[in-house]
Amino acid sequence: MEYIQVQHAQIPALGLGTYQLIGREAREVVQRALAMGYRHIDTASIYENEAEVGSGLNGTSIEREDVWITTKVWHTNLKKKNFLLSVEESLRKLGCGYLDMVLIHWPSPEVSMEEMVNSLIAAQEKDYTxxxxxxxxxxSMVEELVEYGVNIVTNQVEYHPYLDQSEMREWLRARGMALTAYSPLAQGKIMKDSKILDIAEDLGKTPSQVVLRWLLDQGNVIAIPKSSRGDHLRENLQIATMRLTKEHHKILDGLARPDGRIVNPDFAPQWD
Ligand SMILES: NC(=O)c1ccc[n+]([C@@H]2O[C@H](COP(=O)([O-])OP(=O)(O)OC[C@H]3O[C@@H](n4cnc5c(N)ncnc54)[C@H](OP(=O)(O)O)[C@@H]3O)[C@@H](O)[C@H]2O)c1
Known part of the structure; x- marks a missing residue:
């Protein structure tokens, strides 16, 4: 497993996304992933799977401190009191004494930046995370948030070859922070891309491995692909020894397009 060092955090660079994994499947996938070597699980209160993720985690003999667990607080719970209640509920459902990282899932125009900052700091001060x-x-919002003096480790944003995040990535890199790439496989869309398929064929790898390697090669990028299938989970994990050339990187860097964003709910902020 590759790790990224941010502040004094050692974060496994490849994590398991769990959105849309629910019930028994969520528990089984988490257990299978941990047995294969995954050491980073991404969940959220809104995914309604924290209890199953927790039972998957607690059903293995892996030590708690060897797994990185991220959860998120939904945008309707960002006021300090509700934020802490949400984190407490996540801790209870996950059956953990602490979390590795708590994220504000989406910003809210109804909550001031100062209050969001206070909520994050309070969760940390209470040793919840x-x-x-x-x-x-x-x-613009990350800049404002950081000016309040909160030490954030990451901004988790949609990032895959079709969506340019170079400005965000470099801004975070310059401050020693990581970009966590969600929907790193563009929710499966990259699998049929002819240019990505060509690189995959060239290397004897799969499109998913090519894209995940491209993301992790960027140094301060963490990727959290979701899969419910054992073969896909294993494939996504097995990218440590593969090498992309500069030419491969150039091709992948050139796939970004203005309409590349997939996740854009009506409560989304004004994007950069
Ligand atoms: N912060 C946020 O607002 C936010 C938003 C969206 C997502 N996320 C996080 O990011 C995670 C990942 O994003 P995502 O689920 O939207 O999309 P994704 O990881 O880009 O794509 C998941 C899709 O790719 C398929 N897949 C995975 N590995 C594959 C492989 N090796 N070969 C072929 N197909 C493969 C999966 O199908 P199978 O299951 O059949 O393998 C699934 O259909 C989420 O689970 C969640 O944890 C966060």
């Missing part, structure tokens, strides 16, 4: 961060924050 080791680290904090945000998700779906455009650059």
């Amino acid at each position: 080791r680290f904090v961060g945000v998700s779906n924050f455009p650059l």
